Amino acid sequence: MIMKTQKEILDSLSTPSTSKWRERAEWRYNNRQWLRKSHKIALTILEFMHSNAISQKDLSDTMTVSPQYVSKILKGSENLSLETICKLEEALGIELMVIPSFVTEQIVPAPWTIQAKLNKIGSSEKTTTAMNKSDCYNWNPNLTKESAAA
Amino acid sequence: MKISIEKETEFIYVVRYNGESEHELGLLFEKWTDSQYLFNFFLENKKYLTSYFHHVTVSQAADDTTKEVEQLETVLFHCTDSQELSSYFKPLNNSDTSDNNLSKKKGRLPRNQTLLISHDSWLRIYAIKIDKHIFLITGGAIKLTREMSEHNDTRIELRRLEQCRDYLLENGIFDKDSFMEFLNEQ
Numbered sequence: 001m002i003m004k005t006q007k008e009i010l011d012s013l014s015t016p017s018t019s020k021w022r023e024r025a026e027w028r029y030n031n032r033q034w035l036r037k038s039h040k041i042a043l044t045i046l047e048f049m050h051s052n053a054i055s056q057k058d059l060s061d062t063m064t065v066s067p068q069y070v071s072k073i074l075k076g077s078e079n080l081s082l083e084t085i086c087k088l089e090e091a092l093g094i095e096l097m098v099i100p101s102f103v104t105e106q107i108v109p110a111p112w113t114i115q116a117k118l119n120k121i122g123s124s125e126k127t128t129t130a131m132n133k134s135d136c137y138n139w140n141p142n143l144t145k146e147s148a149a150a
Numbered sequence: 151m152k153i154s155i156e157k158e159t160e161f162i163y164v165v166r167y168n169g170e171s172e173h174e175l176g177l178l179f180e181k182w183t184d185s186q187y188l189f190n191f192f193l194e195n196k197k198y199l200t201s202y203f204h205h206v207t208v209s210q211a212a213d214d215t216t217k218e219v220e221q222l223e224t225v226l227f228h229c230t231d232s233q234e235l236s237s238y239f240k241p242l243n244n245s246d247t248s249d250n251n252l253s254k255k256k257g258r259l260p261r262n263q264t265l266l267i268s269h270d271s272w273l274r275i276y277a278i279k280i281d282k283h284i285f286l287i288t289g290g291a292i293k294l295t296r297e298m299s300e301h302n303d304t305r306i307e308l309r310r311l312e313q314c315r316d317y318l319l320e321n322g323i324f325d326k327d328s329f330m331e332f333l334n335e336q
Contacts, residue, residue, distance in 0.1 A: 018156065019156060019158070019164070019166075019172050019173045019175070019176040020172070020176060021158070021172070021173070021175050021176035021179060022158065022227070024176070024179065024180070025179065025223050025226075025227045026227070028183065028220075028223065029223070029224065029227065032220060036216070036220075039185050039213070039216045040213065042185035042186065043185050043189060043209050043212055043213055044209075046185065046186060046189040046209075046212075047189070047208070047209045050189075050193070071186075074185060074186040075184045075185055075186055075187075076183075076184065076185030076186070076216075077183065077184075077185075
């Protein structure tokens, strides 16, 4: 007869959890980046609605969506599309997401910097696969640090 | 009081109260990850924010809690070490130095794990220590007052701790062996 350890007995006897907590916790962990943003957007909307006495019904009517959908958004666990965010912004008259302003001049590393990095990783190519020459603004592979300073 | 006990890990067991769809840990994290629930909670308890946690607005409090919940859930979900759990759960009363079986415990994130927020952790998980390596979670709360008796939510949790402890004693549970025997009979 095989003697079971106390741990094995406990494992076999205890009621296995029927809870969805573990599954939900894993999902939240794996999706935490966008969930953080969704929570912040939900809180911004909630604060605005509270300050301006706007009900969920008001918002759902303005957006022409169901109150249930608005409720889902306000829970902060909805993976909002850009379209929905824009509809919310339009309905409330506020900005919910700010995109950094577009950089008009492309900032690229100098050719000698790229070459130094390539030398370091042992590549003899003058360009990397990650950077296409045509993508570079004013790319001049013959430019040296000295000639650039002149 | 009718409860059932569910196993989450070899160290963590959780109470499911009669009539509830989920065990307590599941219910807590569903509430604590709901932005609307958190916003309304802090709106209703604004006076406690003003009294004990100065300069924290309702939205900031809800946002802070979201960060804290994420950290806490990670700790509990990834806990594979009973030592780690034993260091998380402290005696319910700060002045209590005993660590006996069936003692009441509170779990809170230590200060160095709440660096992203500007105040001490206010999330609490309450548990009864079955033995050195097994904890039975009875509930949890957002604690905004110094004493549990000062707020209805924590008063309820205190009552639940006591009722669960009485329930265990009434069913002859006082250590790991008796706990195992009880689970066998469930």
